Amino acid sequence: MILILELMDEAVTHAxxxxxxxxxxARALPDHQVRVCAPPAHLRALREDANLCxxxxxxxxxxxxxxxxxxxxxVVSPARARAEFAILRRLLAExxxxxxxxxxxxxxxPTAVFAARLAxxxxxxxVAVQMVLHGFANEVLGWRTRNPLLRRFDLPGLMAAPPQGVRFLALERAIAAELGRIAPAAAGRIDVLxxxxxxxxxxxxxxxxxxxxIRLALVGQTTRAKGIEPFLAMARALKARHGSAVEFxxxxxxxxxxxxxALAVLDGPPAEGYLDRKDFLARLAAMHYVVLPLQESYYRLSPSGALIDAITWLKPVVATAIPIVAEAFREGGEIGVLCPDVAAMERALDRLVTAPDPAEYARQVAALRRLRDRRLPDALVGTYRRIVETGFRDIAAGEKGAGQG
Known part of the structure; x- marks a missing residue:
């Protein structure tokens, strides 16, 4: 059996x-029962997906x-660990x-990994465990308690000495490579999907x-990691030069x-609260380009949802050449304009506004469509099956026992 657990998100953002x-x-392992476990609101959102159901x-x-x-x-919390253990023990009983x-x-x-193994x-x-590494992977370099016992149960401690039967799943090859450099003891345990x-x-x-x-968009929250400050600076500079010919x-x-x-320069300001997904997509559909002045200090260990949204909606990207973005260009080809720094990004945007090139734009959209096809769930089934066959051979074979190294 495969148990998929969402233990951190009650809302629907991860659904x-x-x-x-x-x-x-489920498609990679059709002979196994796959049980999706999540808090109530999250579970309701999952049930709305007819393809999953x-x-x-x-x-x-x-x-x-x-x-x-x-x-x-x-934060290594005994209270949270006890709750994780109780949930996992109940699920494993089934x-x-x-x-x-x-x-x-x-x-x-990370305490959930140990809770699963103990239960x-x-x-x-x-029981084997596969821990998916989202933006939380940044915690491998984050704050740690001084308590040496508790440090064994945080993410740096877990990746410094992964228990038998535990593997990690990174969401981009560049992230897996960086994690392997930071935590060499876990390098052989990091798979990529x-x-x-x-x-x-x-x-x-x-x-x-x-x-x-020409409509340009920064997608997501207005955080430093997403590059809101250079985005606003470019908006002020380009609107001063081109006026209504460009929108940010x-x-x-x-x-x-x-x-x-600080957002007064924008033609389309952000929401003050949660932006409904339908509204989000309607606004994204009207854009020409997605601008990604992403900060490597965060995104070297985190995938970019904005990049995935751009691929999904075939919006060419104008992006700084951090590893996860450069990898997308290597995989997809001409999916936009890759820039070495923010100054080059501003020059690229200036060119796109002053000399729009429909033929170039059509090539970029076509490249995005090919990349999107390779990122569809059906296209990733074989990759996940190979991950299980290599790292969790007993699970793949349906034998008694679980997990390799």
């Missing part, structure tokens, strides 16, 4: 991505939201006796005509660290 992951896993080997279980130090993954079990932690603190040992079950696009959001629409005003939009939520008055 589309988790649904795509669950579909990849249509899979015969998928079922759902509601689990409580763990409130202790939620999303503070490097696994048929003698059957191997793979616990896939879609979003969880399996006490129940005389062979590229972040999939959301197949439910693919619609057949003609590209937006490349004519003024933020499609997402204003982060508290960004003063509202």
């Amino acid at each position: 589309p991505g988790n649904s795509q992951w669950a579909q990849v896993i 249509a899979l015969a080997n998928v079922s759902f279980r509601e689990i409580p939201l763990i409130s202790a130090f939620r999303r503070q993954v490097n 696994v048929p006796a003698g059957e191997s079990c793979l616990v896939v932690l879609a979003s969880a603190a 399996g040992a006490l129940m005389r079950r062979r 590229p972040l999939p696009v959301n197949a439910n959001e693919i619609v057949v629409l003609p590209p937006v005509p490349l004519e003024p005003p 939009h933020v499609i997402g939520r204003r982060f508290p660290e960004t003063p509202a008055e």
